[in-house]
Amino acid sequence: MAEPIFDRLAIIGAGLIGSSIARAARDYGAAGEIAIVDASQQVMARVRELGIADDAGGDMAQALKGADLIIICTPVGVCGVVAQAIAPHLEKGAILSDVGSVKGAVVAQIAPHVPAGVHFIPAHPLAGTEFSGPDAGFATLFQNRWSILTPLEGADASAVARLANFWTRIGAKVETMSPEHHDKVLALTSHLPHLIAYNIVGTADDFGEQTRSEVIKFSASGFRDFTRIAASDPTMWRDIFLNNREAVLEMLGRFNEDLSALQRMIRRGDGEGLFDFFTRTRAIRRSIVEQGQDTSAPDFGRR
Amino acid sequence: MAEPIFDRLAIIGAGLIGSSIARAARDYGAAGEIAIVDASQQVMARVRELGIADDAGGDMAQALKGADLIIICTPVGVCGVVAQAIAPHLEKGAILSDVGSVKGAVVAQIAPHVPAGVHFIPAHPLAGTEFSGPDAGFATLFQNRWSILTPLEGADASAVARLANFWTRIGAKVETMSPEHHDKVLALTSHLPHLIAYNIVGTADDFGEQTRSEVIKFSASGFRDFTRIAASDPTMWRDIFLNNREAVLEMLGRFNEDLSALQRMIRRGDGEGLFDFFTRTRAIRRSIVEQGQDTSAPDFGRR
Ligand SMILES: NC(=O)c1ccc[n+]([C@@H]2O[C@H](COP(=O)([O-])OP(=O)(O)OC[C@H]3O[C@@H](n4cnc5c(N)ncnc54)[C@H](OP(=O)(O)O)[C@@H]3O)[C@@H](O)[C@H]2O)c1
Ligand SMILES: NC(=O)c1ccc[n+]([C@@H]2O[C@H](COP(=O)([O-])OP(=O)(O)OC[C@H]3O[C@@H](n4cnc5c(N)ncnc54)[C@H](OP(=O)(O)O)[C@@H]3O)[C@@H](O)[C@H]2O)c1
Structure with missing residues (x-):
């Protein structure tokens, strides 16, 4: 050695x-x-x-x-x-x-x-x-x-x-x-995704007992991926959001703008807009798999 | 047989x-x-x-x-x-x-x-x-x-x-x-998670080339999980959002309310509120793993 x-x-x-x-x-x-x-x-x-x-x-x-x-x-x-x-x-x-x-x-x-x-x-x-x-x-x-x-x-x-x-x-x-650059990049690649995951699991948790048990039962249709992230340590994540406030709020602002646009497309029945949006996002996944940042196995290869 | x-x-x-x-x-x-x-x-x-x-x-x-x-x-x-x-x-x-x-x-x-x-x-x-x-x-x-x-x-x-x-x-x-009940449950367990995943990947995609390549490089810190979901078939998902409009918009409304509350906690530096929120969401993950709806292996067991 x-x-x-x-x-x-x-x-x-x-x-x-x-x-x-x-x-x-x-x-x-x-x-x-x-x-x-x-x-x-x-x-x-x-x-x-x-x-x-x-x-x-x-x-x-x-x-x-x-x-x-x-x-x-x-x-x-x-x-x-x-x-x-x-x-x-x-x-x-x-x-x-x-x-x-x-x-x-x-x-x-x-x-x-x-x-x-x-x-x-x-x-x-x-x-x-x-x-x-x-x-x-x-x-x-x-x-x-x-x-x-x-x-x-x-x-x-x-x-x-x-x-x-x-x-x-x-x-x-x-x-x-630089520390500043790090905090911006991580706000987007890590802090915002965690915030969103915590939030959607929270939304499900707000429902009554019956809905909550159905959400758990049928979680494999997409929801379960978010619950994994939202099971991370609360102390760690509280500290992250308190200590990277500015960058997180900036990214969240952009996320909210985009979500309003998607919401409008759904409300108006803009199929072409939705299709274009959903096509654009595939390229990023492809690059992530190509660069070895994630497995290409369907469903992360889990069983 | x-x-x-x-x-x-x-x-x-x-x-x-x-x-x-x-x-x-x-x-x-x-x-x-x-x-x-x-x-x-x-x-x-x-x-x-x-x-x-x-x-x-x-x-x-x-x-x-x-x-x-x-x-x-x-x-x-x-x-x-x-x-x-x-x-x-x-x-x-x-x-x-x-x-x-x-x-x-x-x-x-x-x-x-x-x-x-x-x-x-x-x-x-x-x-x-x-x-x-x-x-x-x-x-x-x-x-x-x-x-x-x-x-x-x-x-x-x-x-x-x-x-x-x-x-x-x-x-x-x-x-x-019933078909109606199905559409409500799935709006929460599947359609909303997919919409959110598409949206966050779209937010990243809106940035310039340099940020985009950093997002891909550092995606393992949380972001990559969302890109998998957002790589699903655009035709299928366009049709889902056009055909389950009402239930999706209702769930999205609730999601937005919760997100505004989290945003306010971050802005005000409400550490206790954030900690409580992040603690509550862990229970759902535990139930999902206990009911065999997902693996308990760290990081979905992927390498
Ligand atoms: N988890 C991740 O995915 C990850 C990834 C990259 C970086 N990080 C960073 O790594 C750091 C630690 O995270 P972790 O996941 O390893 O957390 P962790 O498993 O909760 O470990 C933190 C440890 O620090 C101890 N501790 C708390 N206050 C202390 C003090 N004043 N003096 C000495 N020890 C103290 C804790 O003890 P008690 O349990 O008794 O409080 C605990 O044993 C955090 O800053 C986090 O941001 C985490
Ligand atoms: N993927 C999932 O995770 C999933 C899960 C549960 C349920 N579903 C549902 O399953 C259905 C199919 O999804 P999928 O993932 O199997 O999609 P897919 O892999 O894209 O397959 C759909 C097939 O239908 C063909 N097709 C399109 N229009 C047709 C027509 N008029 N007549 C005959 N064939 C036609 C398509 O041909 P072209 O490729 O040439 O258009 C394609 O081969 C959707 O309703 C979806 O909501 C999907």
Whole structure:
């Protein structure tokens, strides 16, 4: 196996993402030692049972001692508090990163606490499932998935390259962009789809018991796909919408305009308009499958 | 193998659904002989190549001779024309059915053409994929999926039972309800989700080339699920929205109300409201997985 890229990796927050990074870093030899700290005693106990860290004692100062890569993997809403708590223990030359699904607000929360001499390089791996917690993680989560780095102006190039190497070693493809650009792209590719999915499932839930049970029974006709997305962690998604408000509201505005147009076509019986609209959207699916971003198997290949 | 339920099955329209019924009827011995007619010469040629019919000569009078079950499997928009064309060839005692995704409008189109002595029993199998045409079909498509029968008032009970047996034989579970009720339930479980999926993919498509290519690249963060649904056949979906206008517009109205509420929570930074909303929607997913309507594997189990 190739040399580890970091001597000691410290992960703060051992949920789906944090525990997956720990497992992957060990399996692919990306870090010499791995320390994990989580605010929850229950999670720490489970981390010890799973045996996915070399140091799971739970003491922050101890965990960060000698750590040259620290990744904050908590929900976005507590990133600032966590950064403040760990700041005194960060060593000169270390790289501090995170995995938050929003970048602008995370930078605003974390940056003020970063001591001089520590390289703060925000990141966001585009990988996850609808499950959360340390048991949901697995080492291959990042295989062939993007990890987006959003280094701030004047960031140290060699530190950025080292972090990129880390992600590549655990299977990801790395892309770099500004925090603002990240937040716009993700508002469209991830945050808006999740909002819409939550909303349509909510609409069904508003009906009485009888309709709700029929919706569940006949969900395979389209609805069930939305329920998977809408089963994602409420804390994570609350934090995303609170912290990427502007970009999400902009995308939602555009979505609403388009939906009004479709609604008008249905009301007026404009078959040609509907047909054209439904034809246009097929090209995007084709590109996604061609670029290996999804399976071409009918119905995602599920049975 | 058990006795065939029908002596001769005639299928009009050999796309995904028609060709799947033909394959299933043969594999599970549900019909003695199978005839297929399609308006397209190309489709007929392919049906002969695939060898999925006993009679694929293409002559309507010939195909319907002796047929005791006739299923119209064309797009919803041409059901009336098809019914008119086949009416003179329907034999007394035969069952005429269809597979249209909308029932009220299909009944209105077909019923006036049904000769006395022929049992018209509309049906809708809740099974399909995002692909279409005779090559997309397969014999196991209906396994463990619902097929909804919507018999009209005064329908012959033994004819309904025989059609139910047919669907059961090819793997489906049968449910009976009125056409109006069907159209309301499906507006919520299928038509609205498809409309929303088409719309969000359209919103992304409206952006310039650069954004569009980033959306495709980073689609795995949520967006790709919507593109699969929005890759469904444009003709089929145009016909569905034109023919289930009222129920779809009603569901869309409710969806819009809920979306405005979510939008307001985001704008006001109402974290508690968002958290509650996102928690409520998880229960529906749990029921869907428990009732075997979807896989519990993370990310639909796809890789
Ligand atoms: N899930 C995804 O699909 C995905 C994908 C990419 C990025 N992300 C990002 O990854 C981050 C974590 O998401 P996740 O899915 O891994 O969430 P998760 O499974 O819920 O894990 C978060 C962990 O952080 C712990 N925690 C909370 N507050 C803490 C604190 N102050 N100090 C230390 N630990 C704390 C939580 O403990 P408790 O459970 O006791 O609160 C939990 O164990 C989020 O920022 C999210 O935006 C998620
Ligand atoms: N796809 C699904 O998921 C699904 C699920 C349940 C029910 N349904 C319903 O099933 C029906 C068929 O859908 P599908 O997915 O099987 O569509 P499809 O694959 O496009 O097949 C429809 C077939 O009907 C042929 N056709 C069109 N007009 C005709 C006519 N006047 N006479 C004879 N054949 C004609 C078409 O030929 P051309 O291609 O040359 O036009 C095509 O071969 C629709 O009513 C739909 O609502 C679909």
